[in-house]
Amino acid sequence: MKNMFFVLLISMVQPVLAQTKLEKALTSLENNYGQEKVYLLTDKSQYAAGDKIWFKSFVFDGYNRSALSTTLFVELYNSDKKIIDWKTVLLTNGEGSGDFQLKEDLPEQVYFVRAYTPYMTNFNEDFQVVKTIPVYNPSSKESLVISKSSDWSAKAFPEGGTFINGVPSKFAVRLSSNTSLPENWSGKVIDTQNPNVPVTTFKSFDRNVASFKITPASGKKYQVIIQDNAGKSQTIDLPQVADSGLNLQVYSSKEGIKYTLKGVNLKQQLQNYKIIGTINNHLAYKANINQLTNEASSLIPTKISNGANGILQLAIFDDQDNLVAKRLCFIKPGNLKIEKAEIVGQNIKQTPRSFNSIDLSPESYFKHYTVLVSEDDGTQNPEEENILSALWLTGDFTSKIDSPAQYFYQNANTEALDALLISESWQRFDWNSLLSGAVPTIKTISQPYLSYKVKPIKNGSMLINTPVNLVLRLGKNEPSINQFITDQNGYAYLNNINNDEPLNVSLFVNSENDKESGTDNLFVTVEPLVNPVPFKGNFPGTKYTLVKAGENKTVAPIISRAINTQKNTKKIENADVQIEEVKLVGKKQDPKEELDKQLSTGMFSSMNSTIFDFVNEDQHIAGSNNIFDWLQGRAAGLTFQRNNSGVNVPYIRNQQAKLYLDETPTDPSMIANLPVNNIAMVKILKGAGLIGDAVLIYTMKGNMKSKSNEKEAQKNNSSVIKGYDKPSEFLVEMLDNDDPAKKIENDTRETLYWNPNLFDSDYVPPRIKFFNNDSAKQYRVLIISFDEDDNLLYDQKIFK
Numbered sequence: 102m103k104n105m106f107f108v109l110l111i112s113m114v115q116p117v118l119a120q121t122k123l124e125k126a127l128t129s130l131e132n133n134y135g136q137e138k139v140y141l142l143t144d145k146s147q148y149a150a151g152d153k154i155w156f157k158s159f160v161f162d163g164y165n166r167s168a169l170s171t172t173l174f175v176e177l178y179n180s181d182k183k184i185i186d187w188k189t190v191l192l193t194n195g196e197g198s199g200d201f202q203l204k205e206d207l208p209e210q211v212y213f214v215r216a217y218t219p220y221m222t223n224f225n226e227d228f229q230v231v232k233t234i235p236v237y238n239p240s241s242k243e244s245l246v247i248s249k250s251s252d253w254s255a256k257a258f259p260e261g262g263t264f265i266n267g268v269p270s271k272f273a274v275r276l277s278s279n280t281s282l283p284e285n286w287s288g289k290v291i292d293t294q295n296p297n298v299p300v301t302t303f304k305s306f307d308r309n310v311a312s313f314k315i316t317p318a319s320g321k322k323y324q325v326i327i328q329d330n331a332g333k334s335q336t337i338d339l340p341q342v343a344d345s346g347l348n349l350q351v352y353s354s355k356e357g358i359k360y361t362l363k364g365v366n367l368k369q370q371l372q373n374y375k376i377i378g379t380i381n382n383h384l385a386y387k388a389n390i391n392q393l394t395n396e397a398s399s400l401i402p403t404k405i406s407n408g409a410n411g412i413l414q415l416a417i418f419d420d421q422d423n424l425v426a427k428r429l430c431f432i433k434p435g436n437l438k439i440e441k442a443e444i445v446g447q448n449i450k451q452t453p454r455s456f457n458s459i460d461l462s463p464e465s466y467f468k469h470y471t472v473l474v475s476e477d478d479g480t481q482n483p484e485e486e487n488i489l490s491a492l493w494l495t496g497d498f499t500s501k502i503d504s505p506a507q508y509f510y511q512n513a514n515t516e517a518l519d520a521l522l523i524s525e526s527w528q529r530f531d532w533n534s535l536l537s538g539a540v541p542t543i544k545t546i547s548q549p550y551l552s553y554k555v556k557p558i559k560n561g562s563m564l565i566n567t568p569v570n571l572v573l574r575l576g577k578n579e580p581s582i583n584q585f586i587t588d589q590n591g592y593a594y595l596n597n598i599n600n601d602e603p604l605n606v607s608l609f610v611n612s613e614n615d616k617e618s619g620t621d622n623l624f625v626t627v628e629p630l631v632n633p634v635p636f637k638g639n640f641p642g643t644k645y646t647l648v649k650a651g652e653n654k655t656v657a658p659i660i661s662r663a664i665n666t667q668k669n670t671k672k673i674e675n676a677d678v679q680i681e682e683v684k685l686v687g688k689k690q691d692p693k694e695e696l697d698k699q700l701s702t703g704m705f706s707s708m709n710s711t712i713f714d715f716v717n718e719d720q721h722i723a724g725s726n727n728i729f730d731w732l733q734g735r736a737a738g739l740t741f742q743r744n745n746s747g748v749n750v751p752y753i754r755n756q757q758a759k760l761y762l763d764e765t766p767t768d769p770s771m772i773a774n775l776p777v778n779n780i781a782m783v784k785i786l787k788g789a790g791l792i793g794d795a796v797l798i799y800t801m802k803g804n805m806k807s808k809s810n811e812k813e814a815q816k817n818n819s820s821v822i823k824g825y826d827k828p829s830e831f832l833v834e835m836l837d838n839d840d841p842a843k844k845i846e847n848d849t850r851e852t853l854y855w856n857p858n859l860f861d862s863d864y865v866p867p868r869i870k871f872f873n874n875d876s877a878k879q880y881r882v883l884i885i886s887f888d889e890d891d892n893l894l895y896d897q898k899i900f901k
Contacts, residue, residue: 279642
């Protein structure tokens with residue numbers, strides 16, 4: 102949505118020669134308060150230990166995709182605030198994706214995914230995304246259950262913030278809880294002098310809010326008594342009735358937002374009062390009252406937001422620029438501006454493991470799509486949050502809102518949304534601080550991609566204001582030589598690096614002695630300029646609680662199906678590995694086999710192995726920090742997960758592998774610190790006899806020399822930049838019943854298709870294609886997209 106400035110003069114305004122305090126504040130607001138928010142979409146709402154969490158992130162600056170940041174940190178925590186894993190995600194046009202592989206032995210509990218850009222760390226961390234992820238494990242000694250606690254509290258909020266004698270006032274009643282809210286509740290308003298006769302009564306719109314109207318009388322004290330469907334009640338006091346002040350009333354419609362101001366016992370009446378409307382911290386509406394009057398009203402047309410939806414903050418200032426009333430309201434609540442997917446063809450079947458496809462229009466203005474296809478059995482609860490509620494509501498408020506997506510469904514209750522906004526306040530900035538001249542301190546400036554500072558050292562001394570040569574090699578590409586001059590602190594800088602493969606940085610300097618090597622006595626370190634920031638706050642309360650599990654632990658059917666899907670995946674991966682190994686049978690003895698015979702003994706010899714030979718083959722390992730970094734993605738079924746010390750730990754088929762150094766059990770930190778030029782062979786065992794799944798590291802013996810070292814001696818003059826985490830590939834394949842090794846008895850996949858970047862090319866129109874599982878009779882398809890003008894496409898359909 103484009104920012105527009107619409108000035109309405111309720112009466113003639115005299116020219117002003119110098120900026121007022123309010124005008125200075127508005128200028129500061131425009132220049133200093135750009136802020137971001139994140140929506141994180143996951144493929145499921147709950148997981149089993151051993152599952153993979155697929156996620157797509159959308160970063161917004163207001164109601165547009167953000168151009169401020171190209172980097173997003175996404176972190177996975179357990180309930181004790183210990184980090185389990187983290188990803189550095191590349192953002193393109195405010196969008197990025199990734200995945201977390203959960204360990205099979207992960208304890209059953211609630212986990213949390215936190216997402217934020219480096220720029221967001223300049224502001225309150227309460228605006229960062231912290232998403233609740235329940236993870237179930239049948240082997241855990243504790244079980245997650247929905248809490249039955251109804252420990253809620255209530256508050257009443259007058260519209261505009263004032264409660265004035267003789268003026269009808271609208272109130273919102275808001276419930277809050279760290280666990281869950283009651284399904285239904287109601288209340289009544291009483292005069293404490295006559296408590297047996299209610300002034301008015303009301304019923305809740307939803308779990309969050311209700312509203313009522315009352316005309317107060319001076320000198321009276323009013324209370325609200327609230328009772329839930331379980332019989333719990335609470336009594337709260339309404340504010341003291343004032344004898345003077347300003348009353349603000351607002352009504353939203355598809356034509357615009359109508360407001361009415363009523364002044365009571367004001368010295369200057371409403372003369373020189375100002376009405377300010379802001380959207381996304383930008384001035385969108387301004388009106389001045391320049392005559393003596395006790396009442397004024399006007400309609401703010403929807404063109405202030407270019408016809409788009411969003412929240413308008415109205416603020417009323419008196420003749421001395423003091424804030425006297427404020428109100429949040431939603432623009433066009435009953436007319437959401439959302440595009441739907443244009444489907445031009447479909448081939449949908451209910452047959453088990455059948456091929457299905459959905460064709461999107463290649464003529465659409467929308468070219469890139471996020472698509473999720475899941476089995477729909479008709480029992481799913483409505484989604485609690487979606488991209489609409491994150492964009493228009495929860496991304497800008499820190500209070501907990503129960504099921505915020507409900508306010509943006511078709512035929513949603515617009516009165517409920519209005520009451521909710523009466524109970525909220527805009528916290529992206531504070532008017533009093535803004536009027537005082539305060540501005541946020543920006544310590545972390547948004548930078549394109551990733552930047553690093555390189556510290557070269559020669560003979561133990563830093564090289565200050567010195568020319569140095571850095572050889573950069575991305576993955577297996579050809580290296581490039583770049584000359585830098587270090588600064589007065591001895592640093593050279595690599596700016597705006599966009600890589601998802603290891604980038605090797607090697608240092609060379611010109612030698613004064615022709616006989617001295619250009620790499621002798623050189624040492625180089627590379628440090629990122631922006632790092633993840635520790636989480637200081639507390640995780641939000643959840644509706645879950647942990648209880649001790651009984652002997653016969655009950656497992657929900659959806660979790661049993663997820664565990665069965667994991668077993669199927671392992672079976673397919675194991676069959677693929679065995680096929681590759683069979684291809685090797687019958688080959689003549691080669692140097693690799695000779696090396697294996699020389700280094701391996703007894704129980705560590707197995708045909709079911711993958712071997713990497715560093716003595717006879719150039720494995721290009723010189724630029725890797727350690728052997729684990731080098732092994733990433735090189736062996737089928739072998740993955741790595743970081744432990745609490747930040748060290749990669751090997752996993753085979755999602756289970757932690759045993760680790761041996763020269764056939765002696767060891768730990769990951771020992772291997773991580775082992776110089777790579779000392780390694781002769783690496784062997785990956787999968788299900789080998791008594792050993793099982795294991796990674797074996799063998800060091801050089803006798804006169805062995807590394808083939809890699811013959812080309813380039815490994816010294817401390819190199820360092821490796823990891824860069825962005827590359828998302829895993831979601832495989833769309835048919836389970837082959839004809840192959841006995843891959844035969845799957847029961848296909849129980851819940852997520853049938855996940856594509857965070859389905860795009861329309863000149864040659865291939867956008868097609869969603871997936872295979873059915875064994876039970877799905879209908880499919881839930883979610884499609885999200887933005888066009889070049891950031892118009893939103895959001896569509897969720899059921900296909901049968």
